[in-house]
Amino acid sequence: MTPEQTLVDAALRSWRSNMDRASKFFGSLTPEELELEVAPARNRLIYIWGHLTALNDAILPLFVFGQRRYPELDDTFISAVDHAVLQIPSGPELKQIWAELDLVLWAEFQKLSPSEWLQRHQSIFPEDFVREPHRNRYASLLGRTAHLAYHYGQAILAKRRPRQGVKSTERLSG
């Protein structure tokens, strides 16, 4: 691997590891558990899962991988707060969509060369990208990975046994 490839590889591994733990966590929840809130009067687990799914779907056009597959998720999980929309996808439905998007994104990620990772994403105009070349696909992937970790940290509060300390809930790379 060239140094560029090794740097890209690190970000892909970080995405993979954060996606895997989220998939494992959300995918194993019962319908009752998906209704749990992460803290009193906060988002339900199903809402957080749907939110992350909608944002993953939005990576498709952002990174020029293709059109969105599930744009209808936004009305429920991005534009609206939790509980505002009554009719929402079920756990099994989200699980299927989540898994499909995970596969397609992962396949597309593998195809990008380091220089393609450094190209602009679609929420910045070409003329702005000239001045702000840090707004590239790669930076966006890092941001999405941190965003996953942020919500995963919240999600596990709903389910795990209280008072375990921080240690058992973290994953540090090493």
Added chain:
Amino acid sequence: MTPEQTLVDAALRSWRSNMDRASKFFGSLTPEELELEVAPARNRLIYIWGHLTALNDAILPLFVFGQRRYPELDDTFISAVDHAVLQIPSGPELKQIWAELDLVLWAEFQKLSPSEWLQRHQSIFPEDFVREPHRNRYASLLGRTAHLAYHYGQAILAKRRPRQGVKSTERLSG
């Protein structure tokens, strides 16, 4: 910037942005707020802040920047669960240590070249690093950044007004 430098720059920006929002959040809490738990019977804010501080301190030897400055934090914030140790640093004390470590880490991070980022960190033996070159400083920085985001996502649950939806609590890069 070379492609390698741009890739390193993206990770540094991600670290910076996650550190900045954590600094702003924790640094503005009152002593009473620092005693709040992120969810019922979960970690207090002061504990999470101390935990992140101890882990930042541990980056010094991990990345060969120098010896630890506050190894005593581990007994309270890493080895022990919250509430297990009664005598813990105050908010102002943590704030000072947090800021000092932020400055020294940030200064050291700037000095590393891309190839130095790809060198092993100190929790892997040289002979293992030959087989597992992905266990480098850079990967570790990405892991630490996700870890920061994970706990920040929890921390804001303690303080913010309930039922704001996910949108207002996230930060996506773009």
